[in-house]
Amino acid sequence: MRAPAALLALMLLAGPAAAWADAPLPSVERNFRFLCAQCHGPRGDATGVNASKQFEVLPANLTDGQYMAKFTDKQIFRTLTYGGPANNLSSLMPPWGNRLSEAERWDLVRYIRGLCHCKGIGEEAPPPPGS
Template identity: 35%
Template sequence: MNSRNSISFSWLTSIGLISLLAFMEPAAAASDDSFEHAERLYDTYCTQCHGVNRDGNGVNSVFMSVQPRDHSDAKGMGDIPNSEIIDVIKKGGLAANKSVLMPAWGGVFSDEEVNQLAAYLRHVCKCGSDQ
């Protein structure tokens, strides 16, 4: 490659990289979000019942005899100890004498993911980090 082609190639590569970076989220914003993985898990496994607004109004909730918990409710969620939240995620609703419709996710999520989800729920309800 001659020097003129080399300059054109490196200029085009730089423009392409700048264009790509313009469409990406800033790295700092992504790394500051400690709930990113838990939020993806919630979006994948929980929103069907608990809703995209985390308010218990998911698409499946209209067919349920027992309505899913509103995770955005600071008072309701604040009254629940972390140990109970973790048990319900792992073992399902029956672990806390709640709805049989809440499935057990202990075989799907690792203990670390369950703990991340519990912390994420505290973040959603803005009701503290430990009970």
């Protein structure tokens, strides 16, 4: 009876620790890593595995504050929804409107602003999540 009790104690101790180690990433970060990082890179600096020189246009460097400040939050949201052509950009930037909810796309806009440490010129803040 001793061994199972010790085992149980171990499992109880290990349980919460293991759960903590596996804590899910915030959903915006999961979406970015899963859907965007292959082109834009895990840190957004355009070093994704798909960022091939054979792309006629390279993925935007989302950490480039000067470049990203040229887009308002609404423009970024439009690109995320309808793809690059919605802002006269390359169709190599895919549309996500059918894949991600509106709230998830706004979360990504805020996430991208965190990557570039920048704001769009003359832009009001995006609506709060879930609105």
